Amino acid sequence: MNDALFSQLTTLGSSVILLYGFTLLWRKSLHAYTVAFQWQSVMLTGLFLIIGYFGHDVELYLVAGFLFILKVLILPRYLGKLEQRFPGERESRPYVNVATSLVVAGLLVLLAYAITRPLVLVSDLPTRGGLPLAVGLIFVGLFVIITRKKALTQIVGFLVMENGIALLAVLGTYGIPLIIELGVFLDVLMGFLVMQVFVYHIHDTFESIDVDQLNELRH
Amino acid sequence: MPALFKKILQTGIVTEPLGPDEAEIIQLVAQVDRKVQQLLGRALAIREVDAGSCNGCELEITGLTGPVYDSERFGIHFVASPRHADMLLVTGPVTRNMEVPLRKTYEATPDPKLVVAVGDCAKTCGVFKGSYAVIGSIDKVIPVDVFVPGCPPEPADILRGILAALDRMPTKRT
Amino acid sequence: MVITGYVLEIAQVILALLLAPGLAGFVRWLKARLQNRRGAPPWQPYFELRKLFGKEVVMSNNASWLFRIAPYIIFASTITVTLLVPMIVAPLALDGMGDLLMVVYLLLLGTFFLALAGLDPGTAFGGMGASREMTVAAIAEPTIALAIFGLALSAGSTNLGRIVTQELANTAVTLSPGHILAFVALFIVTLAETGRLPVDNPATHLELTMIHEAMILEYSGRYLALIEWASWLKLTIFFTLLSNLFVPWGIATTFDPAALAVAVIALIVKLAVLGGIIAVVETRVAKLRLFRVPELLGASFVLALLAVTSSFVLK
């Protein structure tokens, strides 16, 4: 089919993926984060398929399959377990309040637009419309990690940021070689497991997973 | 979210007919409709005033707005201010502290207006009769159009009372 | 031809006035059904209007002339807006009279006087409603402006007729991300501006949770009728904006009777669909605490900002 539709679809998909990233700033419960991450990953899988279809790249289908298994099936399951383990842990008082966070996130996306502008102008990829959104999503993930107190939120923030990186990669290059992609997936899985262990330890030490408490280690 | 709407669809409409005499009620509504064509017929706003009841009647009145009795199907709904109301639904005996507010509420309601007193206490003061805190029945303070007996009356009875009051409405407004 | 244009303007105002109570009634009816009730029929608001116009007015002795003139100003400003919003035909004969900014500020004129009228009788609840209403209106304003900006970017004008005709000419715009984001942003603002859940509960009886209702607690009779009608009209206007600015299909571009008939039907269908969405949303969500409303509007602001930037980049 035509490029116009392709570019239309990728930009739309990237916007939706970014919007799921915003959920992390707006909602407060881990359950909502998990669901948002799951749906975001579903969208990302869909986008991989679309790019694979239009870019005639069979490898991408395979990557999409792995992505689906890891990020839609496995990780949300683990997150669900964590959630059951620490019930009632909510992001009730982040460092930056919700309304301000949202506005800051908007500004970050604006910044992403500004810095990717030269790239978008010279690029003739049909997927270029989504590039700033992917960079914006990385920023939003970072912002979540910086401003939220609960370790669990930070994990989801990390995962969302990783989704942003994957999105940027697939939009910018139509998929990096399969082997690297698989390595990244493994890293994500490992990183997640390590963090999970840390969360348990933090909780055992402080009776809470509020990383604000880590400040007490200084004394 | 899907679960909620699934449940809604499965449950279906639970509004009950008003017992065996529903036909009578519908007839009454039609009658009322004809009689008071210009006014209030199918849009009755009610302000509830608790003049000092034990809240038994309130419980039943709340039932009126629920899905089972659903007074809204007759165009009867409850409002927050007597300025918006056509009818005052007063419960309980009038206590000393509620006498002035009750009168003020009556004065605040624009004409034409109706008053329905709900429950036995409204007419006889019930078990509170003779208490130093009680002034007396509702009609000692404001003119009452219809009394609904019962302790407490059933929602269906209250609905009948309301419709009966509408029936008493003068056809020509003053 | 010119005359037909003006006749259509008047016809459109009358149509809007007639449709508005029905739309509000439809939403109420659908909500009742979703609560598994039978509910009042959709045409219930017409009975209410008739009744209210037949009742006397009881006015507070603290209130001044402002209290008496405010309903007329609110009603008149809202009707003036319907002169500008293309409901069945675009562009309208009076399209050059005002653009989207004029629409927004005319509605703000009504809100301004409604809030003043809320303060006039000197009751605590009236003041509370006025304060909340102005807070919500003020915070919703940037989203509206940016959504307008987003629309103006793709259509090259802020005049409503131009936006609609541009979009009919270029249907690819309709599905662009900028457009969809702007739609969602404006939808959230519609909820806030027309006092729907999760911002304000139109069916509440508890004064402490009220926004719109608290301001009109002291109004009665014909004044109340005018204010209620105006608020239903405002809902209709926002729905029309949402449907005709973003999905203009079906609207007539000529004065051909057949096209006009199709346009009226299309309008009613679109209003009904949006009314259905509102009813479902209101069934699903709970009212937000007042101090979480800025968060919701902040989110809508971000959406609108993204809408503008993405249409800017794609340009």
Add this chain to the structure above:
Amino acid sequence: MTIVLFLVMIAAYGFGAFVALLGGRGPIGRWLVAAGAVIGAGAGCAFGAVVIISGQPFTLSIPELLPIAGGLALRLDPLGAFFLVVIGVGAIPAAIYGAGYTKAYENGRASLRLLGVMFNLFLLAMSLVTLADNVLTFLLMWEGMSLTSYFLVITESSEDGTLRAGNWYAAMTHAGLALLLAAFVLLMNGGAGAFADLRSSAGTLSPEARNLIFVLALLGFGSKAGIVPLHVWLPRAHPAAPSHVSALMSGVMIKLGVYGLLRVALDLLGGGPSWWGALVLGLGVASALLGVLYALMEHDLKRLLAYHSVENIGIIFIGLGAGLIFHSSHLMTLAALGFIGGLYHTINHASFKGLLFLGAGSVLHATGTRNMEEMGGLIKRMPWTALFFLVGSAAISALPPLNGFASEWLVFQSLLGGLNLPAPEIALTIPLAVGMLALTSGLAAACFVKAFGISFLAIPRSHEAENAHESPLSMRVGMMILALACVALGLAPFAVVPVLGGVLAGLGGLPDTRPVFTLDLSVHAPAGFAQISPTWIALGLLILLVLVPLVMRFMRVNRKLRVGDTWGCGRIGQTPRMEYTATSFAEPLRRVFAELYRPTKELSIDFHPESKYFVKSIKYSSRITPLFDRVLYDPLLRLVQRISRQVRRIQAGSLHLYLMYVAVILILLLIAARWF
């Protein structure tokens, strides 16, 4: 023709000042002083109008009068003429109003002589600023304006805090003057000071010098205009000054900062790189938003209005900033649109802010307080003032069909043109500016619902408000003129916009936009981008306001009206203590923007000795320290204090010590002269 008007203007102001010098007391004296000002301002207005319409500048050079640096050179071009008209629009009503208002000073609370002299001289100095055609004249008149206005601010010097306010004003305005001096010295570059010479030589300056001049001028004029963070004198000086003077200072004088900036940046320097515009735009957005946010928290009616001046100057600067940005990208029609929006808002602000200050003065006159929490119910006691204040409130909230809307619409439209900008960094900031401008106007509407609603509606909150009375005729006439100006300027943008296009034509290479913005009953943004017609909208509103009651009567609607007690949930004894206060009205917004305000609150509850369930008294107080006081001025003042404490050691008060200083310096100088 023009020379006659010019001379009449000078003579009338001189006459007013002279009469005041003779005493200016009693009804006749006060009226004569006011007559001088009114005739002077009227002549100035006509003078400006003639220059604008004819397009012929007026020139007058009197080198002999002051034989240094080119002497006194006067020239009135259309830009200056526009500001002369603005002065007239503000001054005529203020002077008429002042004739009645100053009656309160007859009891010796303030010197009527000083007030009258300074009032006329102030107007004269302002008028001559717009006429100045060389650096010397400009700076002289600028300083004259500052000095006279300083004396006007401290008119009620016996009141608490007035002198302090005066000090703030003097300090800020002189810091501004120093910056302007530096800017002009750089601009002269060793050459002559005539504006024509500066204009031709500005192109030869190095870009760094031009940037420096621009920044100095922006700060210097900005301190007069009251942009954030140089606005701190406004909320202090405006409440202290007599109300008709506040109206003039806020409505007119701060606009000369706008004039100065336009004159230097656009006319003399001929525009610059796009970051100039972006800087002006950014300062404008910050001023608009912070101004309105602090206004919301203010319960002193005149301080509230002063903060709104900051807001409106911000809106004007947004227009100018957009204009400068487009100018640097050579999008001249859009640039003209931005400048027109800014200038239009200038004259609009002069009318509605003047009106609001006069209204606040009437309230102050009637109740003796500026605190809104002690007002209420004034609409019944002073209906005319209430009506005029309502018009002003609606106008400043940008509600159609009044004038605030027309100019804000133009500013909005110029911003919407931002998508044509080639530079993405700046183009991407435009949506933010749009959002912030919209937030500002929404908050302004909220603030004026508060200002009008709490002060004028409901039940009186104090004994004074209960016994308030309508102000005398002269004060009402003053307000009425401005209210009519608000309506007229709102209904006739189709006539005003081409005039402003003519004013700007030729400045810094701007084209004549009169053919673009045509003279039908609507206003077009460029090239058919958008179109509105407030005139028709007003007509529509008016027709509907008549038609709706008529139809209702025809439809036999129940027309009975009964006045009863306020319902208020049936409670007994409705008292003012149950009303919503200004503090509570602003509470939701205070919580929304808590991160900016950082309010401190104190709550002390006094319980009954017998039981903790009974409260004897509750005291609640909340304070907000403005951001820039907190982060900029307080540390600065502390620093100055610390330095002065050090300096005090030197100044020990001993005569011998001083003589020793002199001797030491003398010896040091001799040594320096000998060996270096």
